[in-house]
Amino acid sequence: MSKPDDSKGNVPGRTLLSQNVVFGIALLLALSAAASFLVPGFVSYTNIRSMLLLAAFLGIASLGQTQCALLGGIDMSIPYVIGSSNILLASLLNWGVPSFPACLIVLAGGVVVGILNGLLSFRLQGQALIVTFGLGLAIVGGSQIVTSIGSVYAGTVLGAVPSWLRGMSSVAGTTFGLPIPPIAIVWIALAIVVVTVMSKTPFGRSFYAVGGNRQAASRVLISEFRIWVIAYAISGAMSAITGMALLGFSGGGFVGVGEPYLFTTVAAVVIGGTSLLGGWGGYGSTIVGTLVLTILTSLLVGLGLSYAMQQAVFGLLIVPIVALYTRSPSLRDQI
Amino acid sequence: MAAPLILAALAVTPIVLAGRGGVDLSVGPLLGFINVTLVKWLVENDYASPIMVIAYVVAAGVLYQIVIAAIIIYVRVAPIIVTLSGYLFLSGINLVVLDRPSGVAPDWMLDWGSGISILSPVFYGLIIMIGFWIFFSRTVFYQQIVLTGANERMAFANGVNIAGARFGAHIVAGVFTAAAALAYTALIGSGDPTQGNTYTLSAITALVLGGTSLAGGTGGGLGSILGAINIYLITYVLSTYNFGTVSGFVTQLSTGAILVLSLLVNSLMNRRQ
Numbered sequence: 001m002s003k004p005d006d007s008k009g010n011v012p013g014r015t016l017l018s019q020n021v022v023f024g025i026a027l028l029l030a031l032s033a034a035a036s037f038l039v040p041g042f043v044s045y046t047n048i049r050s051m052l053l054l055a056a057f058l059g060i061a062s063l064g065q066t067q068c069a070l071l072g073g074i075d076m077s078i079p080y081v082i083g084s085s086n087i088l089l090a091s092l093l094n095w096g097v098p099s100f101p102a103c104l105i106v107l108a109g110g111v112v113v114g115i116l117n118g119l120l121s122f123r124l125q126g127q128a129l130i131v132t133f134g135l136g137l138a139i140v141g142g143s144q145i146v147t148s149i150g151s152v153y154a155g156t157v158l159g160a161v162p163s164w165l166r167g168m169s170s171v172a173g174t175t176f177g178l179p180i181p182p183i184a185i186v187w188i189a190l191a192i193v194v195v196t197v198m199s200k201t202p203f204g205r206s207f208y209a210v211g212g213n214r215q216a217a218s219r220v221l222i223s224e225f226r227i228w229v230i231a232y233a234i235s236g237a238m239s240a241i242t243g244m245a246l247l248g249f250s251g252g253g254f255v256g257v258g259e260p261y262l263f264t265t266v267a268a269v270v271i272g273g274t275s276l277l278g279g280w281g282g283y284g285s286t287i288v289g290t291l292v293l294t295i296l297t298s299l300l301v302g303l304g305l306s307y308a309m310q311q312a313v314f315g316l317l318i319v320p321i322v323a324l325y326t327r328s329p330s331l332r333d334q335i
Numbered sequence: 336m337a338a339p340l341i342l343a344a345l346a347v348t349p350i351v352l353a354g355r356g357g358v359d360l361s362v363g364p365l366l367g368f369i370n371v372t373l374v375k376w377l378v379e380n381d382y383a384s385p386i387m388v389i390a391y392v393v394a395a396g397v398l399y400q401i402v403i404a405a406i407i408i409y410v411r412v413a414p415i416i417v418t419l420s421g422y423l424f425l426s427g428i429n430l431v432v433l434d435r436p437s438g439v440a441p442d443w444m445l446d447w448g449s450g451i452s453i454l455s456p457v458f459y460g461l462i463i464m465i466g467f468w469i470f471f472s473r474t475v476f477y478q479q480i481v482l483t484g485a486n487e488r489m490a491f492a493n494g495v496n497i498a499g500a501r502f503g504a505h506i507v508a509g510v511f512t513a514a515a516a517l518a519y520t521a522l523i524g525s526g527d528p529t530q531g532n533t534y535t536l537s538a539i540t541a542l543v544l545g546g547t548s549l550a551g552g553t554g555g556g557l558g559s560i561l562g563a564i565n566i567y568l569i570t571y572v573l574s575t576y577n578f579g580t581v582s583g584f585v586t587q588l589s590t591g592a593i594l595v596l597s598l599l600v601n602s603l604m605n606r607r608q
Contacts, residue, residue: 120595124602126550129358129415130543133536134594141588148584263419270416277413308430315424319417323410 023324024273024288031295039302047298052180053169055294056187057249058264059287061242063194064114064235065265066286070211071228072278073121073128075235077136078265081113082258084143085243090157090253091147099162107240113139114236118229125228132232144255157253165248183245194283207231211278267314268293270322337567338461339366339522342515343534344541344559345468349477349504350414351542354484354551357414357501360535361403361421362512367429367531369395369516374438374526383441392513400509404502422535429528438526457518464514468556471507480504485552540590541566544597569593 035042061078068075085106092102113135121131147157169183198204209217210227218224239258246257266276272289274281296317300310343362350357369392377383377391403421407414471477482490483500491497519531539549545562547554573586 120599124598126548127543127598130539130549131595131598134540134591134598137591138588138595139591141584141586141591144584145588263423266416266419276415306431308427308434310427311423312425312427312431315420315422315427318420318423319406319410319412322416323406323412 035299052184056184059187059290061261062265062268062286064238065269066283067231067234069269069274070207076133078239079258079262080136080140081239082243083255084140085240086247086257087147087157087253087255089244110236110240114233118232169245169248338457339515339519341563343538344563346508346511347538348559349507352484353480353504360418363532363535364425365512366516368425370520371433371526371528396509396513400505404505408498433526433528436527440520440524444521
């Protein structure tokens with residue numbers, strides 16, 4: 001029950017933001033310390049590499065979710081777009097499409113779904129949750145119908161995955177001789193670009209403007225519509241990339257690969273400290289959230305908890321973490 | 336067969352009506368939790384008399400909702416995050432309590448779900464609960480919930496006990512979730528730790544189809560009942576066609592498309608007014 005939050009809650013300024021990041025990093029360090037103390041082999045070379053890989057998948061998938069959250073939106077179609085692009089890419093490769101154009105087709109598909117999400121939910125912003133969920137469900141149903149034509153295995157697509165894609169997201173992958181999986185490099189590059197664009201360019205600042213105060217944003221000639229659709233398009237593209245990277249990781253198309261990302265992307269955004277109501281936060285915070293989640297998972301697995309128990313512990317931890325820094329002001333203060 | 340869905344949709348309705356982004360994502364896992372604990376803790380230890388069972392399920396549903404409501408109201412964390420945590424927590428716990436579908440429903444409940452005639456006990460139970468809803472929606476208290484959802488500041492300024500209205504909405508939701516869990520247990524006749532989760536999204540879909548706005552303040556229980564029946568009928572009709580291996584996907588595709596379309600129609604009609 002921290003009192004200072006109450007007075008600052010409705011005027012989120014720079015101090016509060018940096019407070020969140022400091023808090024997130026402290027949490028990260030505490031978790032790492034606990035894990036390296038409790039779990040033998042936590043600081044081993046292979047474990048760090050595999051954590052980096054898993055963090056990269058989650059980090060890329062949460063990028064779009066962050067952009068939507070900055071506007072006060074939410075994208076629930078992420079797991080379905082991930083699953084769809086995963087099986088679509090596998091099918092395209094099976095049908096003999098060369099791997100590079102196939103990836104481009106899937107990426108374009110992700111962008112189109114994202115734009116659709118944006119267009120459909122723009123007039124229904126309060127209900128973005130259910131619009132994007134419905135669209136995602138339709139997309140995943142459609143893509144499963146397409147991919148299972150002429151196949152007896154519904155929902156899974158078997159086939160050869162090109163070796164470069166495997167190398168992209170394999171634990172043992174290397175980039176130019178460095179012992180880091182290439183997808184992690186892709187993630188870091190994306191992160192640098194996004195954080196720079198969001199903080200340094202007028203385009204990036206306009207996300208904060210729209211999320212913070214729509215009326216003020218339109219007065220300075222920022223098109224709310226354009227920004228809203230772009231945010232969802234980014235989310236669609238990132239989900240498609242995650243889906244394709246996961247195909248390289250697992251080696252076979254399976255529509256369910258996206259399922260865990262339904263709630264973890266939201267959790268990464270929220271734990272990082274980006275408000276779901278929009279206006280403040282950013283991808284830098286989400287990266288911290290992603291790392292917290294990944295290390296926490298690794299810690300729980302290392303302690304020998306079953307998947308079910310891990311979920312229960314996650315559920316128990318999210319509320320106190322969020323309560324520490326994103327409480328809304330009480331109604332008395334809002335009037 | 337549609338009874339659990341109707342009751343689950345009714346359970347979410349007061350929470351959504353009370354506004355401020357209120358939604359209960361954990362209704363499905365809570366239904367599952369009551370189902371598995373009923374089968375595992377009560378039936379296996381011979382506490383399965385009707386009074387015990389009903390007392391237990393209602394207490395479980397209401398207690399859970401009171402905790403959730405207290406966190407939302409006093410800790411002031413967004414409802415979607417609180418109930419999302421509840422979803423994760425309960426769906427984990429359900430698997431710990433019962434790791435795979437097993438167990439049996441209480442003896443006196445076994446012949447409920449056989450579905451030989453429409454006039455089964457589940458149906459009567461549904462009628463009683465709908466009756467309860469109609470009574471509830473006539474009360475001043477219900478109006479206070481709607482008022483809170485429509486314009487919280489105005490309601491507060493006019494002396495509505497906002498926190499009380501929210502608490503009440505959650506308690507009513509707990510009662511309806513308990514009823515949904517009973518109907519569900521009767522229908523499947525056993526315990527299932529994972530299937531309950533699917534009720535979250537179909538209940539919210541039913542609610543939206545029924546015209547209740549997720550922004551709060553407009554809508555009602557009757558719409559949710561009709562929405563739930565619609566969803567049930569859509570799945571039923573689709574299952575009579577033979578799509579072979581892809582039938583599950585056709586259902587997914589059409590559910591998603593219907594959901595988006597109904598939202599669009601809803602918003603177009605609202606704009607015309």
